[in-house]
Amino acid sequence: MSRPERLIDENGRRVDGRRADELRPIRMEVGVLDKSDGSAYVEFGGTKVIAAVFGPREAHPRHLALPDRAILNCRYHMTSFSVEERKPLGMTRREIELSKVIREALETVAFLEEFPRAAIDVYVEVVQADGGTRTAGLTAASLALADAGIPMADLIAGVAVGKVDGQLVLDLCDLEDKYGEADMPVAMAPRFNSIVMLQLNGRMTVEEFKRGLALAKKGIDEIYRLQREALKKKFSKISPEEV
Amino acid sequence: MPIYFTEHEIVVPGQLLSDNGKRSGEGTYTHGGKIYAARIGFASIRDNKVVVTPFKAAYKPAPGDWVVGIVSDVKPNGFEIDLGRHLKGTIRIPDREEVISTGLNVGDVVYVRIKESGLSGVVIDKRSRIRRIESGILIQIHPAKIPRLIGRRGSMINLIKRLTGCEIIVGKNGFIVINGPSPEAEFAAVKAVKMIEEEAHISGLTERVEKLLRELVGGAGAPSS
Numbered sequence: 001m002s003r004p005e006r007l008i009d010e011n012g013r014r015v016d017g018r019r020a021d022e023l024r025p026i027r028m029e030v031g032v033l034d035k036s037d038g039s040a041y042v043e044f045g046g047t048k049v050i051a052a053v054f055g056p057r058e059a060h061p062r063h064l065a066l067p068d069r070a071i072l073n074c075r076y077h078m079t080s081f082s083v084e085e086r087k088p089l090g091m092t093r094r095e096i097e098l099s100k101v102i103r104e105a106l107e108t109v110a111f112l113e114e115f116p117r118a119a120i121d122v123y124v125e126v127v128q129a130d131g132g133t134r135t136a137g138l139t140a141a142s143l144a145l146a147d148a149g150i151p152m153a154d155l156i157a158g159v160a161v162g163k164v165d166g167q168l169v170l171d172l173c174d175l176e177d178k179y180g181e182a183d184m185p186v187a188m189a190p191r192f193n194s195i196v197m198l199q200l201n202g203r204m205t206v207e208e209f210k211r212g213l214a215l216a217k218k219g220i221d222e223i224y225r226l227q228r229e230a231l232k233k234k235f236s237k238i239s240p241e242e243v
Numbered sequence: 244m245p246i247y248f249t250e251h252e253i254v255v256p257g258q259l260l261s262d263n264g265k266r267s268g269e270g271t272y273t274h275g276g277k278i279y280a281a282r283i284g285f286a287s288i289r290d291n292k293v294v295v296t297p298f299k300a301a302y303k304p305a306p307g308d309w310v311v312g313i314v315s316d317v318k319p320n321g322f323e324i325d326l327g328r329h330l331k332g333t334i335r336i337p338d339r340e341e342v343i344s345t346g347l348n349v350g351d352v353v354y355v356r357i358k359e360s361g362l363s364g365v366v367i368d369k370r371s372r373i374r375r376i377e378s379g380i381l382i383q384i385h386p387a388k389i390p391r392l393i394g395r396r397g398s399m400i401n402l403i404k405r406l407t408g409c410e411i412i413v414g415k416n417g418f419i420v421i422n423g424p425s426p427e428a429e430f431a432a433v434k435a436v437k438m439i440e441e442e443a444h445i446s447g448l449t450e451r452v453e454k455l456l457r458e459l460v461g462g463a464g465a466p467s468s
Contacts, residue, residue, distance in 0.1 A: 037299070056301050056329045067362055109256075111272070111281060115301065116362070118329035146256050149299030149387070151281035153272065154257030191257040191279065231255045231283055235298055 003179045007164045015176065016045070020169045023159070023219050028139075028230035030147050036123075038148025040230075042140035044159075045173060046130030051140035053148040056118035070115035074103035076137055078126040098134050099124075105138055105196040109189050111151040120150060131174040132160045138187045138197065143227055147234070155227050156196055158187030159219040161212040163204055168212050170219045184209075186216040190224045250287055254280040260293050270295030298444070301328060302386035302416045304360040311376070311414030314351045322347060324355070324367065326416045327383060332357065332365040334373065345373070352376040352420060354412055376412065379422035380429055384440040386417040391443040392436060399439065399449060406456040407432045431459035 008014055018024070024045030033039035036052035043049075059065035076098040080087045091099075102124060110120070122145065124137040135158030142156035162172040164180035177183050182202030188195050204212060246261045248254060258280045264273040270282045271293055280286060284297040304310070304326070312332055316323035319339050324332040332355070336342050347353070353375050358368035367373070384392070392413060393400050404411055409423035409432045419436060423429040435452050442448055 058329045058331075114303065115329065117331075117364070146283055147299070149282060149297050149301065151270070151272075152256045153274070153279070153281065155255065189257070191259075192274070228255050228258075232253050235253055235283060 004175065007176055007179060008167055008169075014164070014169060014173075016173055018171075020167055021215060021218065023171045023222060024173065026223065026226055028143065028226055030143050030230050030234040036144070036148075038144045038146070038150070040140045040143035040147060042136050042143070044130075044132055044136045044171065046128060047132055047136045048126070048128040049133060049136045049140045050125045050127060051137065051144040052123045052125075053120065053141075053144040053150070054123075055120035055148070056115040056150075057121070059117065059119035065117045065119070068116055069112040070118040070120050072103055072107055072110065072112060072120050072122065074099050074106065074122045074124070074141070076102055076124045076126075076134070078129055078133070082126045082129045098137070101197050101199070102134065102138050102141060105156055105187055106141060106145065108194070108196045109142070109152045109154050109156060110145060111153070114151055120145075120148075129174070131172045131177040132185065134197075135159050135185045135187055139223060139227065143231060146231055154189040154191040155224065155231075156187050156189055157220045157223040157227055158185060158197065159216055159223060160185040161216045161219075163202065163208065163212075168208060168215055170215050182208075184212055184216070186213065186220070188217070188220050190220055246288070246293070248286040251285045253283070254286045254295060255283050256281055258286075260286055260295075266292050268292030268294035270297055270300075297387055299385065300387045302326075302330065304330065304332075304357050304365045304416070306357055306359050308357045308415040309354065309413075310357060310416040311352060311354055311381070311412060311418035311420055312416070313381075313418075314347050314349055314353060317342070317347070317349060324353065326365065326414075327386075327418055330365060330416065332367045334367045334369055336369065347373075347375060352379075352381060354414065354420075376420050376422075379410075379412070379420040380433060382419050382421065382433060382436065383417050384419060384436060386415065388440045388443045389413065389415055389417065391448070392419075392439050394449070399452065402449065402453060403432050403435050403456065406453070407435075407460055411436075428460060431456055434459060 027043040029041045032041045038053040126133045138158045160172045162180050163182040164176045182204045184200045187197035261278040264276040267273045267278045272281045282297040284295040312324035312326045315325040321336045322334040356368040356371045358366045407428040412420040421432045
């Protein structure tokens, strides 16, 4: 897609008709896959992501296993049909980097010391990419971890903020990401207000950064609420019978 | 003690449960003197502690647990036992002659007790008898469902034993051995166990299990052992 003339029109509406502080329509579902221990599907507008968790299981190769805690493996991958021009199979530099930042974010909340010598594998598969795939992926991955019964301190919710036509906007879509001035994905463990991932591409002033972070926090609170709803919904049919 | 949940409420990781950090139990953690949920499950107060009964959870070995395992390796100083998923247990026998005299070999199924679990791995208690299981059907269910399979004071497992006439050995790690008088009885017991695994949290389970077993083995039930 080519650059639109303006990313924000005279009424303050963005390319997809949203206001500056508005999220895209979000859909979340937990437990979408049968063969994994935990899974989740997350949709932020046109961005669609599936996350699956396997484990705790035996660590392979064995020498990587740690005696006092589990190792967390993470693979962020974009399907070849997720973007406009076919993405070749295999891991690109970008995907390797995002796998790392997602893994490090998840490590801050998961109680890995519960499973010494084991490995937990997290797979994040981007089905369709329309901006904000790493934050959607992290949101899905934390839901899948919780679904797999891995003990964790909090869920992780993420969203991107950015600067487009000189204005701060929430939850960038692909066009805004490509042609905007700055893109800042933020992920937090909202319960303790701790930032577990923060990257910044482009230029922002300190003041803009501060406002951007506050804007992200607002979006994250909403995503966090939806996450808890989605998790509870999966198990709502279950009635508590004494054991 | 102020608590922030209703009995048997579904809680999610990170949810605030109580202000009194001293009463943190299974499935919870403390931060800044407050109790939060670490897993999805039902929150409740048991023995004056806040606990979360998880819907799904990997088996965590604890001293004193009886488990079913498969001998995966014979070493000069003992055995390695596969306890399912990521877990390996070890039996340490200092004397090589004694290792041979136990008669255990790779692939044998054993019913053993855990002595300790920590940095040195899962160590099997060899003072309590290591029981080699000669025959039966070995099945695996989710370890989180084991308490439901046993039932209150063994009510559920005894129901299956009584109606099918099978001997059932339940390992806390999720391995179960069923040994019965006939293939039909064993098949019925396996079906009942699978039903409990799938419908553990839906009420009226005992009645459904009883109905299923009566259909499969007939009203009279197999001759009890």
